[in-house]
Amino acid sequence: MNQEMNLRLKKDLKKSSKNDRYLSWFMIIPALAVVAVLIVVPMIYSFSLSLTNMNLLKPASTQFIGFRNYIRLFQDEIFWRAFWNTILFMTLAVNVEFILGLFIAQLMFKVTRGQGVIRTAIMAPMMFAPVLVGFQFKWFFNDQVGLVNNLLYSLTGDYQIIPWLIHYPMNLLAILIAEIWMSTPFMVIIFLAGLVSLPTEPFEAASVDGASGWQQFRYITLPLISPFIYIAMVIRSLDLGRAYDLVRIMTGGGPANRSEMIWTYTHRLAITNNRFGMGTAMSFITVAVSFAFVIYLFRQLSKSLQEVY
Amino acid sequence: MKRLLFVGMVLLLVLSTSTVFGFELGRFDGTTIKACFIGGGDYEKIYEKFIPEFEELTGAKVEIVYKGNGFDIDKKMKIDFAAGTVDYDVCWDHTSFFSQYLDFLEPLEGYFTQEELSDFSQKVLQYCQKDGHLWQIPRHGDVSTLHYRTDLLNDPENKKAFQEKYGKELKVPETWDEFKEIALFLSKPPEIYGTQFAGKEEALSGRFWDILMSHGGKIIDENYKPTFNSPEGIKVATMLRDLYQAGAMPPGMVNFLWDDVAGTFANGNIAMYTEWYGWYSYFQNPEASKVAGKFDISRQPKGDAGIHGGWAGAHCFSVTKSSKNKEAAVAFIKFITSYEPQLFEAQIGYIPVRNSVFETLIQEAEKSTDPLIKKRFEIMQIQINEDFTPPPIVAEWIPISNVLYPKLQAIMLGDVEVEEGLNQAAKEVELIMEEAGYYD
Secondary structure, eight states: OHHHHHHHHHHHHHHHHHHHHHHHHHHHHHHHHHHIIIIIHHHHHHHHHHTBOOBTTOGGGOOBOTTHHHHHHHTOHHHHHHHHHHHHHHHHHHHHHHHHHHHHHHHHHHOOSSHHHHHHHHHGGGGSOHHHHHHHHHHHTOTTTOHHHHHHHHHHSOOOOOOTTTSTTHHHHHHHHHHHHHHHHHHHHHHHHHHHTSOSHHHHHHHHTTOOHHHHIIIIIHHHHHHHHHHHHHHHHHHHHTOOHHHHHHTTTOSTTTTOOHHHHHHIIIIISOBHHHHHHHHHHHHHHHHHHHHHHHHHHHHHHHHHO | OHHHHHHHHHHHHHHHHHEETTEEOOOOTTOEEEEEEEOSGGGGHHHHHHHHHHHHHHSOEEEEEEEEOHHHHHHHHHHHHHHTOOOOSEEEEETTTGGGSGGGBOOOGGGOOHHHHTTBOHHHHHTTEETTEEOOEEEEEEEEEEEEEHHHHTOHHHHHHHHHHHSSOOOOOSBHHHHHHHHHHHOBTTTBBSOOOOOSHHHHHHHHHHHHHHTTOOSBOTTSOBOTTSHHHHHHHHHHHHHHHTTSSOGGGGGOOHHHHHHHHHTTOBSEEEEEGGGHHHHTOTTTOTTTTSEEEEOOOBOTTSOBOOBEEEEEEEEBTTOSOHHHHHHHHHHHTSHHHHHHHHHTTOBOOBHHHHHHHHHHHTTOSOHHHHHHHHHHHHIIIIIOBOSOOSTTHHHHHHHHHHHHHHHHHTSSOHHHHHHHHHHHHHHHHHHTTTTO
């Protein structure tokens, strides 16, 4: 009898879990449909475009050419220069912004009066459009009448024309400085939010045990705010992977492609050169690189979450 | 008598509502002409003043559906044409860009009489045509001219030193060889550089082409094969490299665009260079410019082929092939490119493309206390009628330029030898033309 009841119960459970599964799938259909329409379908369509020779001026003569665009790009010296410049730019910018952001956030955390005013002042660079920042820094680094060369002249008395935006890696450094100036406040705000949310007990206990300030920072603060760090780094990596405005304004990717980045090159290929198929192929490679960065950072994030909680 | 006068006045009124400056515009009551125009700053003044007049004269309504700078419009139109989403009858066009849009434009030769076109610079009109059709009507033009510092070229010490060094008089260069010689001579960096050019994008490849053309060279030949790596091309690229490497050009020049070169000249750092007319009031403003009253202009130097360089372009209007109001759109173009609007634009600084407007401007300039004003209009008219030459009229000009200018920069910076750099660019251009179907 019991055995029969057990079997029935199991059967009912199986049936109801099957029903639940159907129901759950049914319930997420709208969300899936939205994702499909907004993300999956355009991605598939644009991937299919990357396998064609589509020219913006001759859309009617578009032909399927397989992976020829990808093969050409991998053989293209400028593409590889743009690729490595982008990787270098992302890596340096994210890390410098992280260090500076953490340092400034720590200082601001210690401020007891006027934190609101300082916070607003720190946020100011974020309020400028990247295009304006680009023009501003292009002017700073102008070799003839720029602020930097004139400042160096005032300090040293030696009038040297340093062409900041011409020679590699100085031009990349100039763009990097503009980017760091503009985006470090983002890191500061995120880290400050992290610092404010930390419990005070571990620090009190560490002080009682005689831990130094550095030890408290290294072994308590840093691990506890690591989720904030990784989130900020993911967002910034995605932003930097799309670096375009600043580069376009400050150097245009040049001269002689010396400061070329993936998006400046993509724009040139897809829009100004009308080679939409080739440009789309390049965009897909960029997306793949950004995915790699994000996956790596999310893995680090989940590791740190496991350690902290 | 009173009745006759009344009838006469009514007749005059009716005529005046359909005819302007001798052109029959027609009535288009109830028609809305949609337009995609260049916008910003002084470009829009003509719309504000003349669109209401046109609407009153013809009964049509003009609705501007998009305004942007030339490059934004170029992008928009290419995407609209490709996607079939064109919703405008009249569009901005340009002598450098129009050949990209031919499949989507209405040929205009059937809508204009010879008489209607006779006042325009025939040289400009020549560059509004391709494959035997007239695709656009010019609104105003621009042409590059030589700007030079009179205080440096007329300086007795400079003259004496030049005479001693070269055995000839220091004067405004008439050939590119003289230009190079004088630029090298006048350079005293970092205070004075002999010359400069805008050093990137189409600004550089266009200048290369400008000088190449005056030497008798071409970017592409009749079979659409790249020919800029010819001896003429090598000579031009060598000149650019030599001037840059010798310090006769600012080191940052390869990152300069139009506003940068104008700023450097106004700052007093440049002895001479080729520039557009549009900066004149800025250069002559003593509050903004250190060269106010210290410069003059002349036609660009000649090349080995005896041709004056004259890189030029003209803003134009076209009618879209998909327009359902072609007659009304053409009427609008006739009106907006007629004498009065061109004179109005010329008076706010643009270069007209009608000879009758030049004549009025030169007459008015005779009253000016600034002698350069009259000289400027006279040289301008000669250049618009004789030197006006836009870059190659092929849809692939901008892609070609995008291949060419980084190589020219690499040559100037010494990253690659002159011939090798041009050969590499030629190979890439050949690939572009092949992909575009020119060799099928």
